[in-house]
Amino acid sequence: MDRRGTVSYWRFYRNRFLRLYPAMLTMLAIFSAVTLTTDLTKDRPKVLRTVLGAVTYTTNVSNDGVSRALNHLWTLALEEQFYVLWPVILVCALRKKVVPATLVLVAVILTAVCGWVIHLHADSVVQVYGLPTSWAITLLIGAAARLSRDRLRRMLTGRRGQIAAIVAFAVVAVITFLPDVKDEPMLYLVGGPLIAVSSVAMALQAEKWSRTPISLTPFRALGLISYAAYLWNYLLVSWLQADGRFEMWDQLWSVILSILAATLSWWLIERPFADYRKRLDARARARVRIR
Numbered sequence: 001m002d003r004r005g006t007v008s009y010w011r012f013y014r015n016r017f018l019r020l021y022p023a024m025l026t027m028l029a030i031f032s033a034v035t036l037t038t039d040l041t042k043d044r045p046k047v048l049r050t051v052l053g054a055v056t057y058t059t060n061v062s063n064d065g066v067s068r069a070l071n072h073l074w075t076l077a078l079e080e081q082f083y084v085l086w087p088v089i090l091v092c093a094l095r096k097k098v099v100p101a102t103l104v105l106v107a108v109i110l111t112a113v114c115g116w117v118i119h120l121h122a123d124s125v126v127q128v129y130g131l132p133t134s135w136a137i138t139l140l141i142g143a144a145a146r147l148s149r150d151r152l153r154r155m156l157t158g159r160r161g162q163i164a165a166i167v168a169f170a171v172v173a174v175i176t177f178l179p180d181v182k183d184e185p186m187l188y189l190v191g192g193p194l195i196a197v198s199s200v201a202m203a204l205q206a207e208k209w210s211r212t213p214i215s216l217t218p219f220r221a222l223g224l225i226s227y228a229a230y231l232w233n234y235l236l237v238s239w240l241q242a243d244g245r246f247e248m249w250d251q252l253w254s255v256i257l258s259i260l261a262a263t264l265s266w267w268l269i270e271r272p273f274a275d276y277r278k279r280l281d282a283r284a285r286a287r288v289r290i291r
Contacts, residue, residue, distance in 0.1 A: 001094050011284060012087055016080070018277045020227075021055075022269050024076075027231045028054055031070065040242040043067035057081060060130035069238035072230070074130040081132045082139045090143070103144045110137045111189065118185045126183040134188045138196035145200040156204050165205035168198035228265035233258040 001007060032047050034040065043050070049065035053073070059066055060074035060081075093102035114133050121127045128134050145152060156164050172195055181187045209216060222229070236257050240250045 001091065005095075007087065007091050008284070009087065011281070014280070015277050016083065018273050019270075020076070020080075022273045023228050023265050024054065024231060026265065026269055027228075027235065028070075031067075031235060034239070035067070035069075040239050041067060041069045043069060053077075060132065063130070069235050072234040076230075078130070078132050078135050079139065082136055086139070086143060099147060103140070103147070107137060107140055107144075110140060114188055115185075118188060124183070125185055128188065129182045135192055138192045141193060141196035141200065145203075149204075152200070152204060156201065161201075161205055161208065164201040168201035171195070171198045172202075222259075225259070225262035225266045228262035228270065229258050232261040232265070236261070 028051050032051060035043055035047050046065050046067045050059075050067040050070055053059040053063070053066050054070060057077040057080040059071070060077040063071060063074065089102065089106065090099075093099045110133070114128075114137065117128050117131060117133045118125055175191055175195060181191070184191075233254065237246070237254045240246060240254055
């Protein structure tokens, strides 16, 4: 938008596809092969439904017949559903120069819809846990923070930023260790947005740490492979506890194997596709310059 006043939706969604699908399809292929041959998690009849739900990003809307070993993919589905609409809304707001008003309007609408859906499931609020209406506001907060990044940087400078990050960390830690609150409406109306705001405060502080002499290489490395680690960890845990036990050594192996699988995924799958994506974008920019 800054350079040309327009956006190539084709390029945006193509890049999303090339970023996310290769690693996920590899994981799904291995999950299917292991489940069909060994049936470790007793999910053999659910393989087809699980794969279809994963590749269509619908496991958060309906997880009936989906293997519990890949139940975590509901969060990826939520993210991709958000990206179906948000780019279009954002481009329209940028063209009309009404970004702040659009953010406020969308936030109000999302909160109202979230409350309405919770009301519809008042007898069992936990049913809304995976729905996009429950968490879209958190993604909107992240998008708003990116659009207001320069202003937020000025607001959270020096000691003020450090205090904000410490408070934010404490908030997230407390919510993390609360008893199961999935059936509480306040989790979705207050807890989710609070976690999102806290995450923004911590991210802005971490951005400052990256400019200090302290080595953050291990954390950067973990961030680099984090998508594949997300894909593999829950599945590996499910396999390791298939016999009903998950002892200390199993927990340690789950971490080691997740990092190993994620590292292999990055070097063998994600990095080659990332390079391919860059080449496609470079060709597109070259065509624009020629025109």
